[in-house]
Amino acid sequence: MSDDAAALLARRPRGPRPPRRSAPPLTVLFTGHTGRRLALGRELYCSVPAFRTAYDVVREALDPWLRMPLAAVVFAPEGGVDSGLIRRAEFAQPALFAFQVAVYRLWQSWGLRADAVAGQGAGELSAAHVAGVLSLPDAARLVAALGRLVPPRPAPGAARAAEGEFLKAARESATAPRSVHLVCTATGRAIGPGPDERRLRPERLLLQAHQVIRTADAVRTLEAAGFTRPHPCGPDPEDTLPGCELRAARAVLLHIEGRTAGRHR
Numbered sequence: 001m002s003d004d005a006a007a008l009l010a011r012r013p014r015g016p017r018p019p020r021r022s023a024p025p026l027t028v029l030f031t032g033h034t035g036r037r038l039a040l041g042r043e044l045y046c047s048v049p050a051f052r053t054a055y056d057v058v059r060e061a062l063d064p065w066l067r068m069p070l071a072a073v074v075f076a077p078e079g080g081v082d083s084g085l086i087r088r089a090e091f092a093q094p095a096l097f098a099f100q101v102a103v104y105r106l107w108q109s110w111g112l113r114a115d116a117v118a119g120q121g122a123g124e125l126s127a128a129h130v131a132g133v134l135s136l137p138d139a140a141r142l143v144a145a146l147g148r149l150v151p152p153r154p155a156p157g158a159a160r161a162a163e164g165e166f167l168k169a170a171r172e173s174a175t176a177p178r179s180v181h182l183v184c185t186a187t188g189r190a191i192g193p194g195p196d197e198r199r200l201r202p203e204r205l206l207l208q209a210h211q212v213i214r215t216a217d218a219v220r221t222l223e224a225a226g227f228t229r230p231h232p233c234g235p236d237p238e239d240t241l242p243g244c245e246l247r248a249a250r251a252v253l254l255h256i257e258g259r260t261a262g263r264h265r
Contacts (some may be wrong), residue, residue, distance in 0.1 A: 002149060019055050022257075025115040025116065026030060026112070026113070027115060027117065027118060027183070027222060027227040027230040027231065028104065028114045029119070029123070029222065029231065029232050030106075030119035030120070030126040030127045030129075031123050031213070031233065031235075032120040032121025032122050032124075032215075033215075033234060037075075038078060039074060039078075040099050041073055042093075043243065043246050044102070044245045046104070047246060048249065050109045051103070052105050054101065054106060055102035055104040058102060058136065059098050061139075061140035062097070062098060065094075065141055065143075065144030071097065073091045074086060074098075089148075089150040092147065094140075096122060097122070097140075100126040100233050100234055101129060103234075104126075104233055106249070107131075107256065114180055115204075116182070116227055117130055117183070118218070118227070118230065119220055120218045121208060121209060125143055125205070127141055127182060128200060131180050131181075131182040132180070133175050134176075135174065139173075141169045142169050142170060150162050150164060166209070167206060170205050177192075178192050180191055184198050185221055186211075186220035188221045188222060188224055188226075192211050231255075
């Protein structure tokens with residue numbers, strides 16, 4: 001990463017942001033592509049304190065539900081005995097959740113204020129958490145249960161038992177009023193307790209978890225509902241070169257600064 005990018009990422013907000021005026025609505029889409037890249041989040045974790053703080057909070061909530069600490073898998077040395085575990089859903093899903101939530105908290109520390117959030121597949125759990133609908137402990141338990149829905153060598157009856165575990169975790173999760181709009185990527189309708197909103201039912205979460213991930217379809221649904229140009233939150237499957245996380249973070253920071261400047265002209 002260049003010195004300019006390092007200086008940009010090290011920048012801290014100077015006091016409270018002015019109130020929003022006429023900026024276009026911003027929707028964040030938590031993508032459902034699993035974080036199966038080795039060391040997902042390491043670049044940001046080592047370089048950006050705000051990301052590291054947020055990531056540590058999330059992984060501490062996840063670890064009690066995993067058979068080994070998430071950091072031991074995600075940050076395993078390349079070629080080491082644990083490095084291949086990230087390709088298993090039981091760790092890929094929690095790794096994706098930790099990365100997405102920590103990235104979103106980093107964006108918030110830079111001044112990003114989303115008008116709506118949405119998630120596809122497993123990303124809906126990330127969206128529901130940052131929207132305030134699911135607490136971190138409940139979301140972490142659900143994410144871990146989600147990862148066990150697809151065991152590497154399923155034994156007879158294992159899938160049914162894993163689904164029962166997920167549904168039990170979902171039914172025991174408490175939902176709270178959302179702090180930002182939470183939107184369904186299948187219908188474009190709001191998710192919540194209101195009369196015209198879809199409920200976050202356990203069976204619906206299970207169905208969403210099993211859906212094939214088609215980002216383009218999710219974007220079209222959101223745009224048709226008025227949530228134009230949703231900004232993705234998740235690893236870029238097309239960019240796996242060194243520095244990709246820092247380049248993406250720098251681009252988002254420039255975008256946030258551009259929105260802030262545009263709304264006060």
